[in-house]
Amino acid sequence: MSVDTTEQSVPTPSSGGPLVRLEQVSKRFGDNTVLDRLDFSVDAGKHVTLIGPSGSGKTTILRLLMTLTEPDEGTITVDGERLFPASEKRRREVRKKIGMVFQQFNLFPNMSVLRNLTEAPVSVLGLSKDEAEHRARELLDLVGLADKCDMRPGALSGGQQQRVAIARALAMRPKVLLLDEVTSALDPELVAGVLDLLRDIARSTDITMLCVTHEMNFARDISDQVLMFDSGRILESGPPEKIFGDPEQERTREFISAVL
Amino acid sequence: MNWDWNAVSDFMPHFWDGLLVTLEALALGSLISFALGLVWALLMRVPTRWVRWPVGAVTEFVRNTPLLVQLFFLFYVLPEWGVTMSALTTGVVAIGVHYSTYTMQVYRAGIEAVPVGQWEAATALSLSVRRTWTAVILPQAVRRVVPALGNYVIAMLKDTPLLMVITVLEMLGQARLYSQQTFRFTEPLTVIGVAFILVSVLASLLLRTLERRLVR
Numbered sequence A: 001m002s003v004d005t006t007e008q009s010v011p012t013p014s015s016g017g018p019l020v021r022l023e024q025v026s027k028r029f030g031d032n033t034v035l036d037r038l039d040f041s042v043d044a045g046k047h048v049t050l051i052g053p054s055g056s057g058k059t060t061i062l063r064l065l066m067t068l069t070e071p072d073e074g075t076i077t078v079d080g081e082r083l084f085p086a087s088e089k090r091r092r093e094v095r096k097k098i099g100m101v102f103q104q105f106n107l108f109p110n111m112s113v114l115r116n117l118t119e120a121p122v123s124v125l126g127l128s129k130d131e132a133e134h135r136a137r138e139l140l141d142l143v144g145l146a147d148k149c150d151m152r153p154g155a156l157s158g159g160q161q162q163r164v165a166i167a168r169a170l171a172m173r174p175k176v177l178l179l180d181e182v183t184s185a186l187d188p189e190l191v192a193g194v195l196d197l198l199r200d201i202a203r204s205t206d207i208t209m210l211c212v213t214h215e216m217n218f219a220r221d222i223s224d225q226v227l228m229f230d231s232g233r234i235l236e237s238g239p240p241e242k243i244f245g246d247p248e249q250e251r252t253r254e255f256i257s258a259v260l
Numbered sequence B: 001m002n003w004d005w006n007a008v009s010d011f012m013p014h015f016w017d018g019l020l021v022t023l024e025a026l027a028l029g030s031l032i033s034f035a036l037g038l039v040w041a042l043l044m045r046v047p048t049r050w051v052r053w054p055v056g057a058v059t060e061f062v063r064n065t066p067l068l069v070q071l072f073f074l075f076y077v078l079p080e081w082g083v084t085m086s087a088l089t090t091g092v093v094a095i096g097v098h099y100s101t102y103t104m105q106v107y108r109a110g111i112e113a114v115p116v117g118q119w120e121a122a123t124a125l126s127l128s129v130r131r132t133w134t135a136v137i138l139p140q141a142v143r144r145v146v147p148a149l150g151n152y153v154i155a156m157l158k159d160t161p162l163l164m165v166i167t168v169l170e171m172l173g174q175a176r177l178y179s180q181q182t183f184r185f186t187e188p189l190t191v192i193g194v195a196f197i198l199v200s201v202l203a204s205l206l207l208r209t210l211e212r213r214l215v216r
């Protein structure tokens, strides 16, 4: 299987720094501090996995990067561009570089599978209908659903829907792909197919990935770096061999053995 | 009871005229209420309350005053301000505007029923505000509200006889005119009663077809 998204030039941050950077980012909901002066950055092309107990703030980080929510403090930059504060116009430009796949797929049920993949490339990137459909068919081929073009998402299995959602995100040729527990809404027998697809994308493209997952084997396979979260802070981070093999923190060890 | 078939056939030409006017009022009133209701619903979502507040107040007022009063107002007061419309136009506008304050609530519920994940997916794909509404949110919202809109079409049909009071000769107006001239009441009233039922059944069928087409 070859992945077409490699066609895009190697993502190089325009300002030379890391592609994604969070500095002293805090987020509170009422008096619940969800993220506490968080610092981390991700270099272009790297695959970073976020693990940690429920409620530790992993989803919140991805939502901040996608500008679905705003931080209370700190700066977030993507490709050298600050997200908060920024005009809605600027933010929309930055969003084009970011793709997101949701736990619940969030495909558009009123459109065919093909239109789900062509809508944004046509209306946002300005591709012609033909170009967009060509790109969409290649991606559907990649995710193994070329024959489902004309179906409505509702007629597909959960695993198929999630593969369409991944293809839809890739159709925008983002530099960064955000994945939030993309297999946790799936029936167990459908999980492997989606994870294999993501492994393939991680291996064969230079797309940067931020991935929240409870699938530890998958995290070990694709990650350059693993971030262990606890109560809105990074408890420890490192390459997967270290985090999964010989973590420094007892808490990390406990969490990993509990999930495995 | 004395039923006279001759009176029925005598009334029929007037009935057809009345039916045409009723259908016209119903169709145009429905269109106005569907379109305007959507406009109200969208304006109520504008971030500035300088838009939301007046729209909310006006629609609340229209919804809570009788259609009959509104008809009289449009028919007798507007001309004093220099706005003149035919009686039928006045009636259509009154019905359409009145019912738009109901359909706006239907649309609002339909829009709110679209899962938040759909908005988030649209944002994640950088869709423009306009595209988010026209390609993602409204198609899903409208599909959900067709049955509820259909109920208001039937309600509007049952309100069309009110147009009689501003001299529009819809079905009831024709029946009354005929009765006044011939002193026969049973036949014309029975004919239009049956016609109201038939029209409402046909309208329901039409809307059901539309619904099926949309839900596909």
Ligand SMILES: Nc1ncnc2c1ncn2[C@@H]1O[C@H](COP(=O)(O)OP(=O)(O)OP(=O)(O)O)[C@@H](O)[C@H]1O
Pocket: A029, A032, A034, A052, A053, A054, A055, A056, A057, A058, A059, A060, A061
């Ligand atoms: N919109 C919101 N309003 C209030 N509280 C929220 C909101 N979104 C998230 N939270 C809270 O923020 C905290 C972190 O949530 P978040 O979803 O980021 O956790 P998570 O690490 O993704 O957890 P999980 O593994 O269960 O998905 C939780 O305590 C949650 O209750």
Ligand SMILES: [Mg+2]
Pocket: A058, A059, A060, A180, A181, A212
């Ligand atoms: Mg989460």
